[in-house]
Amino acid sequence: MLALLDDIMEGNGTEQTLEILDRTARAVQKASLCGLGKTAPNPILSTMRQFRAEYEAHVFQKRCPAGECKALLVPEIDPSKCRGCTLCAKKCPVGAIKGEVKQPHVIDPEVCIKCGVCSQVCKFGAVVGVG
Numbered sequence: 001m002l003a004l005l006d007d008i009m010e011g012n013g014t015e016q017t018l019e020i021l022d023r024t025a026r027a028v029q030k031a032s033l034c035g036l037g038k039t040a041p042n043p044i045l046s047t048m049r050q051f052r053a054e055y056e057a058h059v060f061q062k063r064c065p066a067g068e069c070k071a072l073l074v075p076e077i078d079p080s081k082c083r084g085c086t087l088c089a090k091k092c093p094v095g096a097i098k099g100e101v102k103q104p105h106v107i108d109p110e111v112c113i114k115c116g117v118c119s120q121v122c123k124f125g126a127v128v129g130v131g
Contacts, residue, residue, distance in 0.1 A: 001021060001024055001025060001028070001041065001044060004017055004020060004021040004024070005021070005044070008021075008055065008058045008059060009058065009064075009069045009071065009072070010069070010071040010072075011058070011062045011069075011071050011072050013058060013059040014059060015059060015060075017059065018048075018055060018056075018059060021044065021048070022045070022048060024041075025041035025044045025045050025048075026041070026045070028040060028041045029041045029042075029045070053065075054066065058072065067129070070114055073114055073129045073130055074109060074129045075096075075107045075109055075112045075114060075118070075127070075128075075129045075130040076107060076127070076128050076129050077097070077104065077105050077106060077107055077118075077126050077127055077128075078125075078126045078127075078128060079104035079126075081124045081125055081126035082099075082104040082105055082124065082126040083102070083124055083126075084099060084100065084101055084102040084103045084104060084105060085101075085123070085124075086099070086101055086105070087121050087122065087123070088105060088117075088118035088121055088122050088126075088127060089105055091117050091118065091121045092112075092117060092118055093113070093115060093117065094111055094112065094113055095111065096108045096109075096111035096112040096113070097118060104126075107127075112130070114130050115130070116130045118130060
């Protein structure tokens with residue numbers, strides 16, 4: 001079950017992954033001989049029932065509504081907050097941030113490694129969607 005959850009969190013889940021996760025959790029619950037085994041899948045079954053939309057966002061839209069799954073984050077710079085100070089671009093270890101001085105910058109998501117340095121150094125809170 002953990003491997004299936006990891007696949008979902010890394011953006012590798014499919015509709016079939018959700019079905020297998022549900023079936024596996026129910027099978028463990030029914031086939032276990034002890035109380036611990038019968039209750040172990042409860043968190044998965046409960047969250048799949050109560051937060052189905054979040055599971056589906058991970059699988060079908062490849063995004064994490066809670067912003068917790070690093071693999072699914074989409075780094076962006078809010079142009080209304082960016083002052084073009086260039087600090088984020090200077091600190092980016094892979095050169096994923098481009099822009100002119102005093103102009104809003106942009107992050108190339110194909111180059112970005114989602115390290116979060118840009119978010120840490122931005123004094124204006126303009127960087128969103130990075131770990």
